[in-house]
Amino acid sequence: MARRAYRLDDVDQLVRDAQARGMEVLLTVWGTPKWANGNKTPNHMPKKLSDLTAFAKMLANRYDGTVAGRGYVGLWSVWNEPNLNRFLTPQYVGKKIVSPGNYAKLYKAAYAGIKAGNPKAQVAIGETSARGRDVPKAGNSATVAPGTFARLVAKTKGLKFDAWAHHPYPTSPNLPPTQKVRWPNVTLLQLSRFETSIDQWFHRRGIPVWITEYGHETKPGEPHGVTNAVQAKYAKQSLALARKDKRVGMFIWFTLRDTSGNPWQSGLYSKSGAKKPSYAAFSSVARLIDGDGTTNVKAGRTPSVKVYVPGLAYFTPAGQTLTLTYSVKNGTRSVSVSSPFTSARLGLDQSVSFKPAFKPAKGKTYTVTAQIKDPSGHTVSRTVQLNAT
Numbered sequence: 398m399a400r401r402a403y404r405l406d407d408v409d410q411l412v413r414d415a416q417a418r419g420m421e422v423l424l425t426v427w428g429t430p431k432w433a434n435g436n437k438t439p440n441h442m443p444k445k446l447s448d449l450t451a452f453a454k455m456l457a458n459r460y461d462g463t464v465a466g467r468g469y470v471g472l473w474s475v476w477n478e479p480n481l482n483r484f485l486t487p488q489y490v491g492k493k494i495v496s497p498g499n500y501a502k503l504y505k506a507a508y509a510g511i512k513a514g515n516p517k518a519q520v521a522i523g524e525t526s527a528r529g530r531d532v533p534k535a536g537n538s539a540t541v542a543p544g545t546f547a548r549l550v551a552k553t554k555g556l557k558f559d560a561w562a563h564h565p566y567p568t569s570p571n572l573p574p575t576q577k578v579r580w581p582n583v584t585l586l587q588l589s590r591f592e593t594s595i596d597q598w599f600h601r602r603g604i605p606v607w608i609t610e611y612g613h614e615t616k617p618g619e620p621h622g623v624t625n626a627v628q629a630k631y632a633k634q635s636l637a638l639a640r641k642d643k644r645v646g647m648f649i650w651f652t653l654r655d656t657s658g659n660p661w662q663s664g665l666y667s668k669s670g671a672k673k674p675s676y677a678a679f680s681s682v683a684r685l686i687d688g689d690g691t692t693n694v695k696a697g698r699t700p701s702v703k704v705y706v707p708g709l710a711y712f713t714p715a716g717q718t719l720t721l722t723y724s725v726k727n728g729t730r731s732v733s734v735s736s737p738f739t740s741a742r743l744g745l746d747q748s749v750s751f752k753p754a755f756k757p758a759k760g761k762t763y764t765v766t767a768q769i770k771d772p773s774g775h776t777v778s779r780t781v782q783l784n785a786t
């Protein structure tokens with residue numbers, strides 16, 4: 398999957414624009430400049446991993462929320478589809494798979510830099526493509542299946558991460574989200590097995606999965622794509638499938654708008670800026686799950702709730718006091734409401750934390766909905782699901 402390179406001042410603008418629209422930003426660190434890899438293509442490893450660490454530290458520090466006008470980036474991933482030779486080479490030395498071990502080195506170097514630049518950052522490992530052959534091939538045909546790749550990455554000890562990032566595209570632009578593929582390839586229907594497997598390989602429980610790329614291309618821009626009507630159907634279906642999977646904490650549709658510089662025609666907007674039918678279809682599901690996800694809390698204790706409000710952070714500096722009202726429900730039953738309102742400070746990471754006045758019962762699930770207002774009157778609504786354990 399192609400990724401565009403940006404100048405830092407362009408990234409500044411992109412982050413500000415996203416924040417103004419109430420969106421959180423994820424940045425992916427990928428590609429080595431020629432000066433750092435011996436004048437080779439970007440898919441080659443840097444000669445000195447310390448260069449990658451220094452770059453990642455600079456970038457994370459630049460968007461740590463402390464510099465006015467640059468915004469905040471708290472979500473990160475490292476490399477793009479490193480199980481494909483197109484993005485990381487070599488994949489094999491002889492018949493031996495070497496890309497997972499090399500990627501683990503890259504990831505550790507970038508992770509160290511990101512966390513040094515912003516200790517609050519969340520960082521995803523993986524960014525794997527949905528498919529690979531597990532057979533040595535020449536050039537960009539050399540690939541490793543995501544299941545194989547993750548299993549071998551897990552052999553490197555000491556890797557720290559907040560989620561595994563994956564791109565569960567179907568194997569052809571015209572195939573549906575329900576396509577089944579042979580393991581260890583991983584499309585949407587194989588996510589459950591993949592999740593169970595990465596838990597086993599990394600000796601952890603409940604590792605979150607971030608779907609950091611997914612989409613369906615449309616005709617005539619992509620001759621092998623689907624019609625606008627079918628894209629709308631697949632957009633709704635794919636997000637609904639992801640919604641059912643409680644491990645999926647992120648779903649990014651690639652891309653938002655078709656452009657002349659992007660060979661992918663999978664936008665929810667056409668080149669002219671007109672909305673495709675997929676925009677409404679995708680939004681109809683997305684608005685049902687917009688919020689800050691699901692959090693496990695201790696039964697019998699007043700929970701602490703944290704929500705992200707990038708839309709308010711665009712207008713309001715960190716440290717500013719915001720007003721907040723909330724309601725808590727168990728199903729349709731009202732459990733607690735704020736009376737009349739509470740106050741909270743806006744954090745550097747564009748978050749607001751508060752403690753709703755109730756103590757959850759073990760085994761129950763609660764929905765907390767908050768209305769948050771800044772001093773200028775800008776308001777956002779956020780919803781969080783709490784599972785009491």
